[in-house]
Amino acid sequence: MNDLATESALIDRCRKQDPKAFADFIDLYQARVLGFVKRMVENSEDAADVTQEVFIRAYQNFHRFDQRSSVRTWLFRIAHNLCIDRARKTDRRLKTASLSYSDEDGDEVIDVQDTRWEPETMALDNELATVIERGIGELSEKLRPVLLLHDREDMAYEEIAELLQIPVGTVKSRLFLARAHLQQVLTNYWNGDVVPSRKGVTS
Amino acid sequence: MKERMNSRHDLDQLLNAEAQQGVAKLVRDLKDEEPDMAWRAALSSKIMEQSVAVQRRRKFNFFLKPASGLALASCLALVVVVSTQRPQTVPSNPAPAVASASIEKLIIDEHQNVAYATDVSGVGLAQPEANYERAPRVADDPILVDFFQL
Structure with a gap:
């Protein structure tokens, strides 16, 4: 409650474009936004630039923030839009997961076979983390933000739906497909089909 | 409608499956670098x-x-x-037109008076003594009728 009040006071000061308050706001969100952007943008230098741009845009437009959504949703919406813009500017061809699906209305029946899964045998060491990061990088522009916002940022389905302007059912189906793809990547890794390289993973 | 509800329910069940939750946990445990x-x-x-x-x-x-x-x-x-x-x-705007018309009329009247005084009275008569307007008109006065034209 106290944290909420503190954050609310901080947001009020940020809306008045108080630079000191905004510095505190940056400290609060910089790692999370940078993590999100790094996973959305391939180049790490681009990610650093885009993250700076996210905070500059937030500072410029904070007085327009009407608090209808949470400040986190608002900030990640800016981040998501800038990542998409950057990807289009650099004409990046995002690799899509090799899963066929249709998520236009969110009510489709998904037919993805569940593979054998033994999470208790997996510890998140550096190698495994690299495999997961690689798997996230392979996700499409549509699936990746849903996975990151739900499983990294712990956002609710409704919040993600509002942020991405898609139905809740679509959020769920995309989340399922993203996780299913990662599950496949990890299973391949576990079976020895994928060997992590120094920089990433090679098949 | 019922199929849709079932589909949504199935999707929730799929998302809560052990495998899906295991992936979610691994993703959640990824470390973020501090800038x-x-x-x-x-x-x-x-x-x-x-x-x-x-x-x-x-x-x-x-x-x-x-x-x-x-x-x-x-x-x-x-x-x-x-x-x-x-x-x-x-x-x-129309006022100057009226004024100019009256000035023209005055000039014409004055000219007619002078011409009349000269014609009628000849040299020696002061012009104000003969007035064109006060002079009888030819058609009204039979004495002044030009009989040669009849």
């Missing part, structure tokens, strides 16, 4: 630049708003003044 100090310093300087720009804009607006209000009020006043003067100028 380095150089990045943060660069961002702070950019924000300060923006802050200066915002303050400049506020000062500009502080002067611009009253000035624009004053300009607007001046324009309104000008419009009001012009619109109130317009009806007075419109009827004043």
